[in-house]
Amino acid sequence: MSSRFQRITPFLWFNEEAEEAANYYVSVFDNSRILNVTRYDAATASATHRPANSVMTVAFELDGQPFTALNGGPIFTFTPAVSLVVNCRTQEEVDHYWNALSKGGDPAAQQCGWLKDRFGLSWQVVPVQLIALLSADDGAKAQRVMQKVMTMKKLDLGVLEEAAA
Numbered sequence: 485m486s487s488r489f490q491r492i493t494p495f496l497w498f499n500e501e502a503e504e505a506a507n508y509y510v511s512v513f514d515n516s517r518i519l520n521v522t523r524y525d526a527a528t529a530s531a532t533h534r535p536a537n538s539v540m541t542v543a544f545e546l547d548g549q550p551f552t553a554l555n556g557g558p559i560f561t562f563t564p565a566v567s568l569v570v571n572c573r574t575q576e577e578v579d580h581y582w583n584a585l586s587k588g589g590d591p592a593a594q595q596c597g598w599l600k601d602r603f604g605l606s607w608q609v610v611p612v613q614l615i616a617l618l619s620a621d622d623g624a625k626a627q628r629v630m631q632k633v634m635t636m637k638k639l640d641l642g643v644l645e646e647a648a649a
Contacts, residue, residue, distance in 0.1 A: 493550045493587040494568070497560045498603065502553035505603045506542040509551075519543040519550070533557065567598065569605035575611070575641045582609045582638045594637040610640040617648045 498505060503521065510516040520543040534557065542553045570585075572578045586594065588602035597610050597640040617629045624647040635638065 490550050493552055496551060496553045496562075496605065497556045498553055499558045499561075500538070500555045501603055502542050502555045503539045505605075506551070506553045508542040508603075509546055510544055512581065513546045515542065515548050516546045519545060552648055562600075562604040562606065564593070564598065564600070564606040567608050569608045569610060571610060571612050573612060578639060578641065579609055581607075585609065586638075596633050596636060597639040599637075609639070611639060611644070613641060614639065614644065617644055620648065 496505070506518060510518060512617045520541075521539055523537050524532065524534045524540045526536050528534070528540065529538070529638065534540070534555065539555050541555075544551050572581060582599065585601050585607050586593070586599045590600040590604075591648045593600035593606070597608050597614075598606060599609065600606050614629075614633070618626050619628050620629075625648050629644050632644055632647040636643070
């Protein structure tokens with residue numbers, strides 16, 4: 485693991501897809517890797533009603549950001565109340581991350597740059613320019629941009645910039 489101390493690490497609870505999800509996310513983002521996989525031993529398997537020797541946790545990094553995934557069973561599921569934001573510099577990045585993360589996900593959960601992936605985790609794929617467009621001194625300009633955002637699933641930076649012009 486990195487020698488850098490990470491005070492806060494997102495911890496993601498899966499039913500039994502932690503390793504599959506971590507491997508998928510690592511394939512989507514550059515500078516990403518699996519760090520460690522732990523397994524349920526006989527005692528922890530018995531206490532948690534999970535299969536012995538099955539994957540318990542997966543420590544991984546996405547673009548250098550550490551995460552931990554747990555196979556904890558069906559007790560808890562993801563909700564859109566918590567999402568991961570992918571800040572993108574270009575439309576090509578928006579397209580790449582949107583297409584990869586939404587593949588197999590819930591099309592009904594796509595709006596305003598938000599999506600739900602095939603594991604049920606919510607993501608926001610956002611061009612970094614959006615904040616500047618929405619916080620412009622010109623209130624009418626910001627309103628036009630927000631109106632366009634509200635009509636989109638995947639955000640289109642060119643359309644947003646055009647609305648701001």
